[in-house]
Amino acid sequence: MSEHSQTAPTQPGLYLNGAWQAGLGPHFVSEDPASGAVVFAAHAATPPQVEDAVAAARAAFPAWARMDRAARIAILEAYGRALQSRATALAEAISRDMGKALWESTAEVAAMVGKIAISVRAYDERTGARSEGAAFGRTALDHRPWGVMAVLGPFNFPGHLPNGHIVPALLAGNSVVFKPSELAPSVAVLMVEAFEEAGLPPGVLNVVMGARATGAALLGATGIDGVLFTGSATTGTAIHAMFAGRPEVILALEMGGNNPLIIWDPADPEAAADLIVHSSFITSGQRCSCARRLILPEGRFGDQVLEATLARIERMVLGSWNADPAPFIGPVIHAAQAARVGQFEAALKALGGKSVVEARIGVEGPAFVRPGLIDMTGASEAEDEELFAPFAQIFRVKTFEQAIMRANATRFGLSSGLVSDDPALWQEATLSLRAGLINWNRPTTGASSALPFGGPGLSGDGRPSAYYAADYCAYPVARQEADVAARLSAPGL
Incomplete structure (x- = not known):
């Protein structure tokens, strides 16, 4: 109390x-x-x-x-x-x-x-x-x-x-x-x-x-x-x-969901980074439609997307709800949830994950979390759960088929997304992604009240x-x- x-x-x-x-x-x-x-x-x-x-x-x-x-x-x-x-x-x-x-x-x-x-x-x-x-x-x-x-x-x-x-x-x-x-x-x-x-x-x-x-x-x-x-x-x-x-x-x-977002060439890396930030970190990651798993191709394009995303995380404004200037995100719901992010990140590291940027906890206040990213490519499989916080896992894959398989590797099925300028890839995604909400070049969090909201599995x-x-x-x-x-x-x- x-x-x-x-x-x-x-x-x-x-x-x-x-x-x-x-x-x-x-x-x-x-x-x-x-x-x-x-x-x-x-x-x-x-x-x-x-x-x-x-x-x-x-x-x-x-x-x-x-x-x-x-x-x-x-x-x-x-x-x-x-x-x-x-x-x-x-x-x-x-x-x-x-x-x-x-x-x-x-x-x-x-x-x-x-x-x-x-x-x-x-x-x-x-x-x-x-x-x-x-x-x-x-x-x-x-x-x-x-x-x-x-x-x-x-x-x-x-x-x-x-x-x-x-x-x-x-x-x-x-x-x-x-x-x-x-x-x-x-x-x-x-x-x-x-x-x-x-x-x-x-x-x-x-x-x-x-x-x-x-x-x-x-x-x-x-x-x-x-x-x-x-x-x-x-x-x-x-x-x-x-x-x-x-x-x-x-x-x-x-x-809720452990939602995937596939980012694939051709796409503008800067625009892709904007969509990642809005998908994964808006509302301090406390939306059930937030992207928890980011799937990128191996190679230079994926590297460029990550570089642009890191730049946005570094300059992101965190603050109280009524702060001036207005923050992009505020705290998570309480300090105990913020501490859980650190525990979750440590568990992924123990499985072989490599921090791209560590979540910074408590800098602006006990319940604040500056977003973190961890690369789980090649690591042992983590528990398939939804972490309500601004934190996402990264998976690098060789082919689009592998990207779809990685996206569907979850017990959940709420939201998903594809960032790419290729309509053929979008067509394949609509046929293959197992989720109730599928987004193309839009944030995974962009739900409409004029559409159904839900999905298969544990969602x-x-x-x-x-x-x-x-x-x-x-x-x-x-x-x-x-x-x-x-x-x-x-x-x-």
């Missing part, structure tokens, strides 16, 4: 039936990782309080599900306007909690606002309703909400990513219990304010604050119909195992989010209709 925590004002830890109230569980704090200042403090919701939140969502569900869809859309559109009016406060809350530069948090808030219209369009295209005539009347397709959705938010995009579950879930007619990350909870309070201003009925959205125990209580609560999760493969796999044998609970799990459970969130927020109902009962005949009757 920080020395600041005793003086931080304690916030309510439970939003239940349209009102905040004190949590009765352990005290927790969220600190600005750049300064160590406490920016949020609360008592966590206890397991009985979590059960109350689920019960409130269950009680509110029938009326919300039966509400005319146009009325639900109107409330969500009003929510979007309320978010926009709080854009500055939201961006600052995100940056204070998790440390990302203010320009990045501002873009995150814009994505939250834009999610409303995109979700309405996605629902109509992916689900919606239709009917047509048939031989004995009509056939119709409709979609219905599942019920109570448990949404578990991550720290790296504490507004945009849970918002990307909550908005489609509410639009479809579900009610929600939201547990924000205890590392970045402040934005949830502002989201609730926006929903209240928009006129969301009490109980349709409930919020439970807290750490791991609160999340476990939500997952174990009686009456949840779905779990919408964004986070690590370790936690996502544990959730998947927890609900084994319970097909009545729908799971949508996005679990998820086959229910991609973003534009495809509509798929897991409602189930299809096939109807066959006739205005009057018809007499039927059949052989033997």
Whole structure:
């Protein structure tokens, strides 16, 4: 616990039936990782309080599900306007909690606002309703909400990513219990304010604050119909195992990736270096779509790309979210994660990896990490895991076929990319790369809300989010209709 925590004002830890109230569980704090200042403090919701939140969502569900869809859309559109009016406060809350530069948090808030219209369009295209005539009347397709959705938010995009579950879930007619990350909870309070201003009925959205125990209580609560999760493969796999044998609970799990970026001649080495830096190090490497493995050809071209990349790392500006001039990246989420980078780097060296540039830890502050690169060509195979930090491995290969094989040598399958001016290589990459997102001459982190977001392997459970969130927020109902009962005949009757 920080020395600041005793003086931080304690916030309510439970939003239940349209009102905040004190949590009765352990005290927790969220600190600005750049300064160590406490920016949020609360008592966590206890397991009985979590059960109350689920019960409130269950009680509110029938009326919300039966509400005319146009009325639900109107409330969500009003929510979007309320978010926009709080854009500055939201961006600052995100940056204070998790440390990302203010320009990045501002873009995150814009994505939250834009999610409303995109979700309405996605629902109509992916689900919606239709009917047509048939031989004995009509056939119709409709979609219905599942019920109570448990949404578990991550720290790296504490507004945009849970918002990307909550908005489609509410639009479809579900009610929600939201547990924000205890590392970045402040934005949830502002989201609730926006929903209240928009006129969301009490109980349709409930919020439970807290750490791991609160999340476990939500997952174990009686009456949840779905779990919408964004986070690590370790936690996502544990959730998947927890609900084994319970097909009545729908799971949508996005679990990150150990993502490859292939850089191949012909390409401009300077432009390639820009794409490497944006792919691997933006948000201090704390995006699940960051490139963790850089694959380059042997020879002069690969050397030029690395030289240009090193120059960018050396001049990269690190700093607090509100520093002037604006930094490219801030700290990682906390000092313990920064220390983990050093441990990870040492383990790779023990396997035979050779540092191209060592990660510099703690120079600007305990949670800051200046990006590092390590060449693993010819080294023993490292554990296939996602390190949430500005650190990447390099592999040099002789042929493009070897590059594809190296890119696919992972249990994950979220994002991937190719930097090359050769359309034939891009065509081969689109056919061969095993990933849900494939990028050509763009950063691997450039996800679009108007496209699905997810991938095979440990990156998820086959229910991609973003534009495809509509798929897991409602189930299809096939109807066959006739205005009057018809007499039927059949052989033997």
